[in-house]
Amino acid sequence: YGPNSWRWNGGMKGRKGSLDEGGLRVPCFIRWPGQIRAGLRVSQIAAAIDLMPTFTEMAGIAGPTRKPLDGKSLKPLLLQESAEWPDRMMFTMQNRQATVRTQRFRLDAAGQLFDMQADPGQTRNAASEHPETASRLQKALDAWTREMLALTGGPDTRPYPAGYARNTMLPARDGVPQGGIQRSSIHPNCSYFKNWTSKSDAMTWDIETARAGQYEAILYYACPSASVGATIELSFLDARLQARISEAHDPPLIGAAQDRAPRTESYVKDFAPLSLGRIRLEKGRGLLTLRALEIPGKEAAEVRGLVLKLAA
Structure with missing residues (x-):
């Protein structure tokens, strides 16, 4: 859909996002x-x-x-x-x-x-x-x-489907930050959640599960050593799952050192998978919510997304 900035475009008018x-x-x-x-x-x-x-x-x-x-x-x-x-x-x-x-x-x-x-x-x-x-x-x-x-013309209220395939990916792009949580960029693609500093903060995904069953919840996270120890909770309807972030993972941003000008898109980093355990998800629609119960450091973690893996 065209270049992402004003530059030569094959003699055509417009750039990415335009109707030309x-x-x-x-x-x-x-x-x-x-x-x-x-x-x-x-x-x-x-x-x-x-x-x-x-x-x-x-x-x-x-x-x-x-x-x-x-x-x-x-x-x-x-x-x-x-x-x-x-x-x-x-x-x-x-x-x-x-x-x-x-x-x-x-x-x-x-x-x-x-x-x-x-x-x-x-x-x-x-x-x-x-x-x-x-x-x-x-x-x-x-x-x-x-x-x-x-x-x-109205807002898109469709939920994200879960459970049709064995693995359901729920990136931060498709979630909604609550409280003080921020996206790493105003552009959602490839973004992640940051500034998770309060127990009143949360991130949610509006999902609809096609199959009831046990799902392994895998969190893709980053966390400096000074923030290790947060206790987090994942909930859906009446089900709850708690886990502790016990290992630091603090990778550098990729690409920032090579940029000649600041970018508005999100920088990326290598987030690590952390299994939170298994949670039973009933068939139906609801908010999948991730929140922190304890934050001993400056923030709980940075979150790239969740994967729900249907147990065999």
Whole structure:
């Protein structure tokens, strides 16, 4: 989805996170020896929503049918079964702003129309030259936006599934810090929880377990020697599990020494696994909560995440 800063981007406008071509266009490589001709280049526009319809049709299996899919199977293009491919509209939304792309045009969130074949860098608004196209795309974009906001306009309250596979990973990225606990960055990916200094602090994960049973809880942590000794408790519904952090693990940050400028993304470090023991989780939804009962040092620990391992 484009570079993460303003720099050369193949002549395309925008960067990662933007709704311009340079923030949305990415390459897609598919290899299927004996089926897809090597070196084939597909010029028609496509998107990630097309992958599932494509692969299910190629595999000869039925796709999900509970809800309509906007994606289309790319099998005719990849296997060169047909030269006919109708023009289509590809919609994208980011922070309640939306854009639509056809094979030739892109209409941005401000209503500007760009001819992507004649002007791939989006330097000139062509709405006055193609008023009918601009009007048609604007109406389609408005209708799609209303439909999407009606479906996704509120907060996402879905729980994180647990127990479907033997191991369920619950990174700090998907948890919620309570009290004085902080994330290592405003960007959640690869972040960890820090500043766990009070017994009133907690970190929670909204989960829904698919199978009741005994789960081994494994904490990925960092802790300097001066903070060793914290007693922590993991709870879910009526179940509770206590453990003590008895070994120091204080690895350095990775990458900080090589940076030429401060980064806003989180630095990473090698967190150590600590088995907290086994806890019985009942089937259902609830808050998985990690808190400290005793903090003899400055803080309990830094936490990268939890793994719930279903006992055999």
